[in-house]
Amino acid sequence: MGTVAKSVPQTIRLILGDQLNINHSWFANVDSTVLYVMAEIRSETDYVRHHVQKVAAIFTAMRHFAHELRSRGHRLHYQRITDAGATRTFADLLQGLCTRHNVGSIEVQEPDEYRLDTQLRSIEAQVGIPVRMVSTEHFYTDRLALSSMFPGRTTWVMEQFYRRMRKEHRVLMDGDTPQGGTWNYDSENRKKWSGSPPLPPVRSFGNDCTDVLADITASGIETIGSIQESDLLWPCTRAQALEALDDFVSNRLPWFGPYQDAMTAQGWALFHSRLSFALNVKLISPREVIDAACSSSAPLPSVEGFVRQILGWREFVRAVYWATMPSYASLNALGHQGPLPEWFWTGETKMRCVRHAVTQSLEHAYAHHIQRLMITGNIALLLGCHPDAVDAWYLGIYIDAFEWVEMPNTRGMSQAADGGIVGTKPYVSSAAYIDRMSDYCTGCAYSKKDRTGEKACPFNALYWHFHHRHRNHLEHNHRLSMVYRTWDGMDATVRSALLERGDWLVNNARAL
Numbered sequence: 001m002g003t004v005a006k007s008v009p010q011t012i013r014l015i016l017g018d019q020l021n022i023n024h025s026w027f028a029n030v031d032s033t034v035l036y037v038m039a040e041i042r043s044e045t046d047y048v049r050h051h052v053q054k055v056a057a058i059f060t061a062m063r064h065f066a067h068e069l070r071s072r073g074h075r076l077h078y079q080r081i082t083d084a085g086a087t088r089t090f091a092d093l094l095q096g097l098c099t100r101h102n103v104g105s106i107e108v109q110e111p112d113e114y115r116l117d118t119q120l121r122s123i124e125a126q127v128g129i130p131v132r133m134v135s136t137e138h139f140y141t142d143r144l145a146l147s148s149m150f151p152g153r154t155t156w157v158m159e160q161f162y163r164r165m166r167k168e169h170r171v172l173m174d175g176d177t178p179q180g181g182t183w184n185y186d187s188e189n190r191k192k193w194s195g196s197p198p199l200p201p202v203r204s205f206g207n208d209c210t211d212v213l214a215d216i217t218a219s220g221i222e223t224i225g226s227i228q229e230s231d232l233l234w235p236c237t238r239a240q241a242l243e244a245l246d247d248f249v250s251n252r253l254p255w256f257g258p259y260q261d262a263m264t265a266q267g268w269a270l271f272h273s274r275l276s277f278a279l280n281v282k283l284i285s286p287r288e289v290i291d292a293a294c295s296s297s298a299p300l301p302s303v304e305g306f307v308r309q310i311l312g313w314r315e316f317v318r319a320v321y322w323a324t325m326p327s328y329a330s331l332n333a334l335g336h337q338g339p340l341p342e343w344f345w346t347g348e349t350k351m352r353c354v355r356h357a358v359t360q361s362l363e364h365a366y367a368h369h370i371q372r373l374m375i376t377g378n379i380a381l382l383l384g385c386h387p388d389a390v391d392a393w394y395l396g397i398y399i400d401a402f403e404w405v406e407m408p409n410t411r412g413m414s415q416a417a418d419g420g421i422v423g424t425k426p427y428v429s430s431a432a433y434i435d436r437m438s439d440y441c442t443g444c445a446y447s448k449k450d451r452t453g454e455k456a457c458p459f460n461a462l463y464w465h466f467h468h469r470h471r472n473h474l475e476h477n478h479r480l481s482m483v484y485r486t487w488d489g490m491d492a493t494v495r496s497a498l499l500e501r502g503d504w505l506v507n508n509a510r511a512l
């Protein structure tokens with residue numbers, strides 16, 4: 001760390017592990033009165049049990065970023081997790097630095113998570129030095145986007161938000177109309193993948209994280225999942241993130257649209273971008289990702305399908321998070337209380353779809369959206385698992401899991417625990433949907449066709465059991481009227497056999 005005259009008041013600027021945006025205006029000029037601070041810190045490694053690749057990728061990306069800052073001439077204090085006297089919280093860290101330096105002010109970029117926002121806001125009182133929050137300059141919208149876009153509303157529709165975003169930011173627009181004449185290509189984008197086109201090889205960045213892993217082990221951080229020491233495949237620098245974007249646009253984007261809902265046991269990433277980690281730690285910006293997709297020669301349905309995820313869903317769930325926290329974190333609209341079965345941590349279940357989705361999550365810290373929603377999320381919801389347990393699993397296991405994006409997706413979209421704020425109906429299905437969109441059912445120990453009996457696919461009876469037990473809550477939802485008509489039209493003996501099997505499955509989930 002360089003030095004400045006003791007009498008000159010300094011500004012401390014704290015950079016969090018998911019704020020690795022080298023294009024932030026903070027870094028435009030070198031200022032010798034500014035001391036940047038980065039820290040590998042226990043309050044961040046321990047709030048949930050994370051996947052080992054997630055901790056390793058964040059530390060690796062932070063260390064690269066620190067190197068970059070120093071090489072550009074910025075002064076930096078960097079705390080490694082194994083440093084003697086390493087503090088466990090940001091407050092203690094800043095307090096210590098303020099006693100050692102003549103600090104006049106502290107600046108932070110807005111954290112994305114409520115937990116950190118609360119922590120950072122309390123630092124001013126603890127340290128006795130003013131703390132100023134500035135934008136991360138990453139997102140298209142600010143935290144309060146929903147109240148400024150839809151004043152007075154307490155429920156919001158993603159599609160309306162998305163169209164406003166397209167118009168406001170001039171993305172895929174011809175004047176006031178959407179390019180191609182329609183806002184949505186979902187009907188063209190629901191294909192099953194049956195082996196063709198071939199899956200492009202997964203681009204790995206082979207980051208050597210031997211040192212980082214040694215530090216994680218030495219400091220006793222408890223993690224889940226596995227990692228190959230010298231092959232952390234996730235992009236951990238801006239250059240790697242740009243390469244990953246380029247690889248996606250050239251090799252996957254043309255097929256992204258048609259196969260975005262497909263699932264297969266023959267691979268683990270299909271035509272998805274795997275850019276979520278780089279985006280969420282801000283190595284790249286949503287603008288540059290969207291610009292690259294829009295200026296590519298990929299077919300419009302693929303480009304629109306991709307843009308919708310980032311300009312639509314990503315910005316929308318963030319805005320929902322900030323409009324509803326902290327109460328959102330304890331919503332449990334369906335009153336689910338069940339534990340998460342042990343096989344969520346091992347993958348040892350006979351259900352081939354769940355086994356594949358969980359096993360690849362443990363191996364790669366990644367599953368794509370439909371696996372998260374319609375396999376692991378689906379089974380957790382059908383079994384009635386407590387949303388706190390489901391949230392903790394998703395928050396821990398995925399490389400891209402940060403609460404602002406994980407929670408509205410998990411508690412909201414996937415577990416319907418928010419009473420319909422994010423999703424207009426619960427995302428549950430029987431085996432028929434899984435079979436339509438994947439090759440999972442072929443070779444499964446369970447029969448996709450049977451609804452009752454030991455060999456019957458558990459999703460089948462659970463699907464009806466779920467709708468039956470939540471009838472009071474769900475039957476007035478017009479999107480479910482067909483479901484209840486079909487249920488009511490079934491023979492009473494069939495219904496009771498389904499409920500009996502459903503009861504057994506809910507009570508014996510660990511045996512599935």
Ligand SMILES: Cc1cc2nc3c(=O)[nH]c(=O)nc-3n(C[C@H](O)[C@H](O)[C@H](O)COP(=O)(O)OP(=O)(O)OC[C@H]3O[C@@H](n4cnc5c(N)ncnc54)[C@H](O)[C@@H]3O)c2cc1C
Pocket residue numbers: 271272273274275276277279280306309310313314315317367368369370372373377394395398400401402405406407409410413414
């Ligand atoms: C239960 C559940 C939990 C999830 N938890 C997370 C999470 O912790 N972190 C996270 O970034 N995403 C989460 N998602 C959303 C989505 O599944 C991931 O963003 C996506 O799978 C990341 O892989 P990708 O980069 O290959 O995405 P792609 O399919 O290539 O999509 C491109 C980008 O769009 C954005 N995106 C896509 N869908 C969503 C969405 N629903 N919400 C927000 N952004 C989206 C992501 O930034 C993603 O990188 C979750 C979804 C579900 C159903």
